[in-house]
Amino acid sequence: MSAYIFRRIFQSLLLILGVLVLVFFMVRLTGDPVALMVSREATNEQREAMRVALGLDRPLIVQFGDYMGGVLTGNLGQSLSLGLPNATLIGQRLPATFELALTSLIVALALSIPLGVLGGMHPGSPVDWLGRTVGLAGQTIHSVWLSMILILIFAVQLRWLPSFGRDGWESLILPTIALSLGSIGQLVRLARSTVLEVRRENFVRTAHAKGMSGQRVAFSHIAPNVAIPLISVIGIGFTYSLGGSVYIESVFSWPGLGSLLSNAIGDSDFPLVQSITIFIALFAITINLVTDILYGVFDPRIRQR
Amino acid sequence: MTDAVLATRKIALMEPSAPSQTQWRKVLRAFLRSPSAMFGVVVLLILVACALFAERIAPFAPTYGDFAASRLPPAWIEGGTWTHPFGTDRLGQDIFTRIVYGARVSLLVGFFGALLASTLGVLLGILAGYFGGWIDTVISAFVNIILSVPYLVLVVVVATIFGRSLLNVILIFGVTGSPVFVRLVRGEVLRLRAQEYVEAARSLGAGSGRIIGAHLLPNLVGPLITVATYEMSAMIFYEAGLSYLGLSVPPEVPSWGNMLQAGQSLLPVLPWIAIFPGLAIALTALAMNFVGDRLRDILDPRVREGSG
Numbered sequence: 001m002s003a004y005i006f007r008r009i010f011q012s013l014l015l016i017l018g019v020l021v022l023v024f025f026m027v028r029l030t031g032d033p034v035a036l037m038v039s040r041e042a043t044n045e046q047r048e049a050m051r052v053a054l055g056l057d058r059p060l061i062v063q064f065g066d067y068m069g070g071v072l073t074g075n076l077g078q079s080l081s082l083g084l085p086n087a088t089l090i091g092q093r094l095p096a097t098f099e100l101a102l103t104s105l106i107v108a109l110a111l112s113i114p115l116g117v118l119g120g121m122h123p124g125s126p127v128d129w130l131g132r133t134v135g136l137a138g139q140t141i142h143s144v145w146l147s148m149i150l151i152l153i154f155a156v157q158l159r160w161l162p163s164f165g166r167d168g169w170e171s172l173i174l175p176t177i178a179l180s181l182g183s184i185g186q187l188v189r190l191a192r193s194t195v196l197e198v199r200r201e202n203f204v205r206t207a208h209a210k211g212m213s214g215q216r217v218a219f220s221h222i223a224p225n226v227a228i229p230l231i232s233v234i235g236i237g238f239t240y241s242l243g244g245s246v247y248i249e250s251v252f253s254w255p256g257l258g259s260l261l262s263n264a265i266g267d268s269d270f271p272l273v274q275s276i277t278i279f280i281a282l283f284a285i286t287i288n289l290v291t292d293i294l295y296g297v298f299d300p301r302i303r304q305r
Numbered sequence: 306m307t308d309a310v311l312a313t314r315k316i317a318l319m320e321p322s323a324p325s326q327t328q329w330r331k332v333l334r335a336f337l338r339s340p341s342a343m344f345g346v347v348v349l350l351i352l353v354a355c356a357l358f359a360e361r362i363a364p365f366a367p368t369y370g371d372f373a374a375s376r377l378p379p380a381w382i383e384g385g386t387w388t389h390p391f392g393t394d395r396l397g398q399d400i401f402t403r404i405v406y407g408a409r410v411s412l413l414v415g416f417f418g419a420l421l422a423s424t425l426g427v428l429l430g431i432l433a434g435y436f437g438g439w440i441d442t443v444i445s446a447f448v449n450i451i452l453s454v455p456y457l458v459l460v461v462v463v464a465t466i467f468g469r470s471l472l473n474v475i476l477i478f479g480v481t482g483s484p485v486f487v488r489l490v491r492g493e494v495l496r497l498r499a500q501e502y503v504e505a506a507r508s509l510g511a512g513s514g515r516i517i518g519a520h521l522l523p524n525l526v527g528p529l530i531t532v533a534t535y536e537m538s539a540m541i542f543y544e545a546g547l548s549y550l551g552l553s554v555p556p557e558v559p560s561w562g563n564m565l566q567a568g569q570s571l572l573p574v575l576p577w578i579a580i581f582p583g584l585a586i587a588l589t590a591l592a593m594n595f596v597g598d599r600l601r602d603i604l605d606p607r608v609r610e611g612s613g
Contacts, residue, residue, distance in 0.1 A: 018450035026466060140590040142542060144549050144565055145583030148572055156573045243457030247546050251569065261458075262550055265465050277462045281454040288453070 004296050004303040012289045019281045023274055024067055028060070054271075076275035081267035086275035089260060096166055097256030100249070101241040103172060104180035108237055112184045113230065116191025120226075121218065123196070131188045138185015143244055147178040147251040164253040175252045179244050183237045190233055191226075198225045228299045235291035239284040335603050345595035348588060355408040363402040364388070367559045370396035379577050392577045394567070400577060403559040404585050410553070410560035411589060414474055414544040415537040421479025423533050426486020427525065431517055433487065434494030445491075448484040456481070460543055464552040474553050478540045489532055490525055497521055527604030534597035538590040545586055561586050 034050050042050075051057050055066065070076060076086040111134075119128035154174060155163035162171045198204065199222060207217045242257075249258030257276055264272040296303050336342050355362055365371075375397035378385045385392060391400035433444040451459065463477050497503060498521070506516055547553040548562020556563055561582035568579025 014446075015449060015453050018446060019454060022450055023462075026463070136591070136594060139538070139594055140587045142545055142565075142583055142586050144546060145579065145586065148565070148569060148579045148583070152572055152576055156576075239455045243455030246457055246461055247549065250550065261461065265461070265550065265552065270465075273462060273465055277454070277458060280458050284455050285453050 001296070001303060005293055008289055008292050008296070012285050015285050016282060019285070020068065020071060020278065023278055023281075024064060027270065027274060071278065076278070077271045079264070079269055079272040081264070081269040081272070086272050089272065090257065090276060090279050093255060093257045093260045096254060097242070097245055097249070097258060099166075100172065100175055100179060100254060100256060101238065101245055103176045104183065104241050105234070105237050107176055108180040108183040108187055108241075109234070111180075112187035113191050113233075116188040117195050117226065119188070120192040120195025120199070121222075128192075131192060135185045135188040135192075138182050138188075141181060143178050143182055144247050144251055146181055147174065147248060150174045150178060151251075166255055171252075175248050175254055178251070179241055179248045182244055183240045186240060187233055187237055190236070191230060194229050195222070195226050198222050201225070228295065231294050231298065232291050235288045238287050242280055242284065332600075332603050336599060339599050341595040342599035345592040345599075348592035349596065352408050352412060352589060352592075355405045356412045359406045359409060363399075363405040365399045365402045367403055367406040368398070368557065369402075370398045372397045376575060391581050392575070394575060394578050395571070400564075400581055403564060404561070404581055406559040407561045407564065407582060407585065408589075410471065410548075410558065411541045411544060411586070413471065414478060414553075415541040415593075417475045418478030418482060418540040418544075419533045419537040421475065422482030422536060423486050423529055425479060425483040427490050427522075427529070429483065430487040430490025431494055431521065434491040435498060435513065435517060435521070441491075444487065448487050451481060451484045452488075457543070457546065460547060461550065461552065464547050469552060469555065471554050471558075474544060474547065478543065482536055482540065485536065486529070486532065489528060493525055493528065494521055497524055531597055531601040531604055534593055534600060538593035538597070541586065541589055541593075545582075 034047050034054070034056065048057075055063060058066075074087055076090070078084070079086050079089055082089060115127065115131035115134060119125070119131035122128055151163045151174065154161045161173055163174070165171055204217060204221055207221050208214075245254075245256060245258035246261055247258070248254065249256045250262040253259060257280070261273065261276045263269075264276065336346070359367075371393070374386075374389060374393055375395055377389050377393045377397075379392045379400075380387045380390045382392075389399050389401065391404065393399055429444050429447075433441040459481055460477060463481060464474065467473050467477060503516060503520055506520055511519075544553055544560070545562035545565065548560045549566045551566065553562060554560050556566070564582035565579050568575070568577075568582070571578055
């Protein structure tokens, strides 16, 4: 078991290293990162000053060492547009994003798992039809558009709920619905196909052949084998919510990481964009590591791989 | 050895069924029998026509604004006119015209993005799966790194650095979309490579090129087409998101995402500016999903076995 955990941690560290290297070189691949950050009218002296201020005049290897050292000590540099340390800005915005991502994850799981599991147990039934329709809706209705429609109905027409900002539980409702629809769609399909797959296993057929009642097969053979893969669903759902929050937060002016990122993009604040990306990537990798370890704890077969 | 045993040996050595010519005819017939898939095909044909012949279909030029006819609602609402069926914006630009032209950006990004992603994915997937070793290690590392970052964040960041033109957006989706195909192809190649018919081909002296071209690739066509259809609709989604954040084509180019962005601040007064592009995206994605579902049912025998 511990060998499995160590292997997974080691793999995650490699992955993190890969992401850091990728981000570092991607910025430098464009040629001149300064060109992205200064205005078009900037003089050559201004550009040079910016380059020195950002340390871009130093050898690449020194820059990389500095960058890695900074990431390891939690120093993510300074934001150009806001003049504050990036780590501080991320820390300020994190609670709002967490609140939104967690609520939508909970809503998504609460709706999608029952729908997907029941649909998989009874393919072709009305529940299955409902689940598949919801799944399709998640893949066809754009979250930005859904946000606007929700604002139009509940904020503009009915005046029941606020259309932007983060002020009390009422302001959380619309962004949560908009953000969770996409995850609901994905998770229903995943849960459904997991159930269908387990139902095809030989041990399920054997249990039926032994004359076991359908209900007992469902509870003692299918349920445990479906529950384990669904652990990984939590990780998938959470990273999906983090990604979607970039769009939803800008529609609703929700003061989280996503709107910080889209503002930073608008201001060409590249150090901040880079820091937020690294933070979100590290976070996603960590969540996946945790769910993988849990997976291994509950399912010994996984550890062998 | 009895004849029966010989016969089963023979069957075991035969290739798994790659879609042959008669099978393509079967695919066509199965399509005609499914109303949802036919609906999808018809919608997609209309969209392709809009993209190709936008100048003929759209009643106005995309940037033509008639101030006398600004802020008009859709035709079926009081005050609307059938000259501007979906209404107009503040500048008097015709929404229907911009929807028709918007199909160009969406379809170009979806089609060429998915084409590039699948081509790259097939190349890298075959290299990784067939040759293994350090090539596999490097390619798999690339795939795992890309897939570890939430995709929506990844495209936003890459687009911030490279984006803001149609070609760049296509390239971005092509490269960042390829890992999905690499995983699919690599897995299939690893599975197929161990099959007896490939071993048989090798023992007959077939080289790597022939094994890949004649024995592996044809078996990948089915799953590839299916995944590409879903990816196409996903890329249209992501492009609209990027346009909304101002990271895709410039704001004056009519695209559905740009229209969503333009419509947001006018939502309380001119809601139709944002409503129609969203409907267009939904209809396109729905059509592609219907076609994809049907293709998967026909081309992927493993799904067909299931009661789904």
